[in-house]
Amino acid sequence: LKGGAVGFVICSLIGWLCLYFLFCCTFAQRVLLTAYVVFIDGPWPFTHAGTENTELQVFALAVCLGYFFFDIGWCVCYHTEGPVMLAHHAASILGILLALLMGVSGCETCGVVFGSELTNPLLQxxxxxxxxxxxxxxxxxxxxxxFIVLFAFVRVGVGTVMFYCELTSPRTTLVMKLGGVVMYGLAWVFMVDIGRFGYKKSRAKYKRWKENHKLKEINAQKLDGHSNKSD
Structure with a gap:
């Protein structure tokens, strides 16, 4: 490459890196914002499910809703995701819309968004x-x-506790409880798929290791045979 071409390549690399980090910082705000709402501003979703939304919860959910609208549009337009992920996005949009329109259940909705998106950086x-x-x-x-450990602990482990708290809360409306059933069911669908993926990858890794180990033994035996002949 000539000097001018190298300069263009370097500038292009820097430009794409800056654009990537800008998007990372922008979309990371929805996770950080819901984390602040859940853990710092409150109220605690395990004890206050179904309570009236706070201003910060409304703001956080509005930001998340805009992202989910963008993401589901991207997925549909470019066919990047399957039906399960599209169903998850549609359920998330519907759940956030209900929380905003009814003015309640903002704390557990923010908690669900935080748990759902916590593993997203690992996927990227x-x-x-x-x-x-x-x-x-x-x-x-x-x-x-x-990713597997974090998904199992947050989406299934902590998610089960939150799901139970939402179902047993006398303040949570029936429609939000039904939404919780849908989101919890989708979490288990993802968990089964992830479990299958982990099993297949582990099995393939073990098979590859076993084949390499056997190949090393054969090569070692050949080397020993050659050395004995030379002696």
Missing amino acids: TRWFLRKLGLYDSLLGDAVDLL
């Missing part, structure tokens, strides 16, 4: 590792393992 990291050809490495395995 996984995608970038694939594009860079680094996914089949120890780093790729670590990202997948962390």
